[in-house]
Amino acid sequence: MPTSRERPPDHACAAFGVTAGDAEPIPGTTAWRCGPVVLKPVAEKPKAAWAARTLEAADVPELRVARPVRSTDGRLIVGGWAANRFITGRAEHRYDDTMLAAVKLARATEGVPKPAFLDDRDDVDAIADRIAWGELETPIDEHKGGRWFEVLAGARRPVSSPDQVVHGDLFGAVLFDGDAAPGIVDFSPYYRPAEWSAAVVAVDALAWGGAGIELLHRWSHLPEWPQMLLRAMLFRLAAHALSPQATRAALDGLRAAAREVSELV
Numbered sequence: 524m525p526t527s528r529e530r531p532p533d534h535a536c537a538a539f540g541v542t543a544g545d546a547e548p549i550p551g552t553t554a555w556r557c558g559p560v561v562l563k564p565v566a567e568k569p570k571a572a573w574a575a576r577t578l579e580a581a582d583v584p585e586l587r588v589a590r591p592v593r594s595t596d597g598r599l600i601v602g603g604w605a606a607n608r609f610i611t612g613r614a615e616h617r618y619d620d621t622m623l624a625a626v627k628l629a630r631a632t633e634g635v636p637k638p639a640f641l642d643d644r645d646d647v648d649a650i651a652d653r654i655a656w657g658e659l660e661t662p663i664d665e666h667k668g669g670r671w672f673e674v675l676a677g678a679r680r681p682v683s684s685p686d687q688v689v690h691g692d693l694f695g696a697v698l699f700d701g702d703a704a705p706g707i708v709d710f711s712p713y714y715r716p717a718e719w720s721a722a723v724v725a726v727d728a729l730a731w732g733g734a735g736i737e738l739l740h741r742w743s744h745l746p747e748w749p750q751m752l753l754r755a756m757l758f759r760l761a762a763h764a765l766s767p768q769a770t771r772a773a774l775d776g777l778r779a780a781a782r783e784v785s786e787l788v
Contacts, residue, residue: 526771530561531555535604538594560592561708569640574710575607577597577688583631583741585697586624587612587706596754610706612698618728618738621697622721624705626745627629627689629717635688637714649759652691652713655754667764668774671781673758678788682747684716691720694727715754718745729783730759730776736783756784 524694536543541557549556554563565571574757576599592606599605603611641649653659657679663669691713698706713719721742728734740754756777763769 525702529564531557531604531659532602533617538598538601539592539604539606540595550624556609559609560564560606561609562604565600566603567640567747568600569638570712571605572599573638573640573712575605577632577635577710577712578607578707581628581631583627583707585627587704589706589708607624607708610698610700610708611698612672612703612706614695614697615699616728616732616734617697617699617742618724618732618734620699620705621693622724622727622742624692624697625690625720625724626717626761628693628707629687629720632690633717636710637686637688641712641714642658645767647720648691648758648762651742651758651765652715654761655757656715661682661761661765663761663764667769668760668777672757672760675753675760675781675788678753679757680750682716682750684718684747684751685719686714689713689715689720690716691715691718691723693720694732697781716747716751718748718751719754721745722748722751723751724772726755726759726780727772727783729772729780731773736786739783743787752784756781 531543531544533543536557538737539560541560543554545557546555554561578588579591581588587610591609592608593599594601652662663672690710692711698708728738742748760777763773
């Protein structure tokens with residue numbers, strides 16, 4: 524797998540129809556822009572190939588989707604690199620618009636089959652997701668969010684909303700460019716109810732984006748909203764507790780978000 528600082532090699536660029544000498548790093552990412560094309564190193568080949576095929580087929584008129592670029596011989600991944608069309612914009616604190624994008628994207632992926640690789644994932648977020656939904660019992664360090672996890676977990680109730688493919692990490696990942704439609708450049712798949720995707724955005728916005736509880740109230744019309752928020756909050760608390768990169772500042776944000784979520788469940 525290419526390293527995060529490695530430039531895309533000549534042969535990969537040529538395969539996607541661009542010139543390596545034109546590659547410019549995109550700040551804050553491992554991706555490189557070559558004119559109208561963005562190349563990025565592939566960490567997980569099955570996930571990257573699935574995401575490319577899903578975004579290639581997605582029909583969401585109200586979103587700008589960064590369609591994958593296939594190589595000259597039709598491949599989606601060449602030498603550990605994938606490519607997609609460049610779309611303009613940057614991440615902004617437009618959380619209602621981001622949540623609406625989550626809802627619209629979930630509608631578009633409602634019939635997409637569950638990716639086979641999801642059941643085999645054993646990364647921090649995958650484990651945290653299972654813990655949040657009560658599918659896995661793992662102790663959560665009380666000094667890393669476990670105390671709030673224990674308090675909130677008791678409020679879990681069965682949900683009737685069906686599971687489907689959703690994007691589980693849209694906070695800070697949607698691109699905005701003035702009045703243009705929100706831009707989607709990647710897909711982090713989970714198999715949960717559609718509204719859970721928006722709930723994760725809401726929890727992230729409370730924890731780290733400066734949003735207030737009014738954001739949660741504005742979206743209370745979504746089905747089983749309190750339970751979706753609860754699962755999203757437990758997901759983030761568990762992920763923080765399991766992550767070696769967890770910070771005190773991040774935990775402070777999660778505690779603040781947990782207090783707000785506890786008012787609604």
